């Protein structure tokens with residue numbers, strides 16, 4: 522049940538996901554500011570069974586995820602509810618490489634970026650980040666690291682920044698449970714009287730007058746506000762913008778999205794015994810040609826209920842793609858087109874697949890891999906990472922304020938202006954922390 526929807530607020534934040542929870546906590550620190558956080562998903566705190574890192578709760582019918590149509594039939598899914606995609610994701614929480622920020626607006630200094638990451642992943646950081654320990658690893662991960670350590674450097678477990686080489690995954694967690702953005706930022710402030718969280722409420726569009734946004738529309742109801750912050754995720758925010766007919770986006774029927782496309786190299790295991798259940802992704806290699814080689818701990822079907830068995834796999838993801846996909850509005854909702862890989866990316870991916878096949882056929886994997894069972898999946902998959910439809914410095918200012926429109930800010934994956942060579946979760950939350958800090962400083966001291 523939705524609960525009472527206020528009619529006005531100083532700030533309305535749309536989406537209680539990875540970024541939205543951070544923004545809601547920060548902006549409601551000032552008790553004189555009324556903040557309403559609107560979320561389409563239910564008001565349910567996920568149980569321990571849902572948060573187990575050895576499970577991704579994205580099966581059809583779950584409370585915590587929605588499917589989004591993709592042109593070529595790829596399964597695109599996003600989290601919903603308190604914590605958004607942080608409730609359903611793999612729990613891999615790696616920073617981007619320091620030079621992934623080249624091309625960001627100048628006021629994003631390396632010190633600011635490091636400080637915002639540190640709030641999340643430093644010792645006693647909000648997201649409870651720690652590197653998987655040796656005795657937590659799946660057996661295949663141990664073999665994977667041994668193999669690559671012969672030719673590449675290995676990041677020291679305590680180092681926060683990834684390297685070109687072997688990166689043991691840092692994970693946001695409380696023991697074996699995924700630590701969500703809502704646990705870290707929303708639950709501790711649930712009793713703030715100036716912060717209302719309205720759930721089961723899907724924002725259909727913005728209320729626009731001229732070049733100003735005055736509020737949001739939820740079904741038949743209107744919520745007026747001085748500022749809307751869109752934190753509905755890259756796909757959700759794009760859908761709201763495209764539905765709203767904003768002057769600054771006039772004539773634009775679709776927005777670009779970028780994705781880390783991935784090819785899976787499957788193999789069969791020699792043994793058929795049940796293995797210890799671990800997190801899905803515990804170690805990755807970052808290559809000099811911008812690939813992320815992902816050592817999945819087991820068959821994806823052991824992590825997601827109801828999907829067909831396809832065997833364990835190693836993923837080869839292109840982290841700096843040369844082409845983009847798009848999102849547009851179809852008759853029954855948003856339609857995502859992830860497009861196809863550009864020739865240079867496809868070539869890199871092919872080389873990565875060959876390197877992985879060589880690894881799986883090597884003597885390091887002789888105890889694990891059944892001879893003759895190695896095969897690359899012909900489908901180029903999605904990493905569920907779409908970003909960059911409203912990049913800062915191009916379509917917004919450096920704090921997500923939308924160019925040419927008053928009263929509208931975006932703070933979520935849409936803002937990322939470059940491609941990172943790690944997954945986006947840590948970086949999207951880092952962006953939210955820094956923007957929120959700047960906004961409360963400005964309110965306190967003026968611009």
Ligand SMILES: Cc1cc2nc3c(=O)[nH]c(=O)nc-3n(C[C@H](O)[C@H](O)[C@H](O)COP(=O)(O)OP(=O)(O)OC[C@H]3O[C@@H](n4cnc5c(N)ncnc54)[C@H](O)[C@@H]3O)c2cc1C
Pocket residue numbers: 535536537538539540541559560561562577579598599600601602603604605606607609610611612613614615722723724725752753754755757758761904905906907932933934935943944945946947949
């Ligand atoms: C299955 C899966 C696995 C992943 N694994 C990893 C990983 O291991 N590591 C990593 O780095 N990244 C991973 N990602 C990506 C990462 O989780 C996301 O990029 C990140 O959480 C996005 O944060 P966000 O704030 O932009 O959006 P979200 O966290 O998706 O939040 C958007 C919120 O807005 C709400 N919303 C959307 N539209 C509306 C509307 N119209 N009205 C009201 N509310 C709305 C949604 O319900 C949601 O709660 C994964 C993603 C998925 C889906």
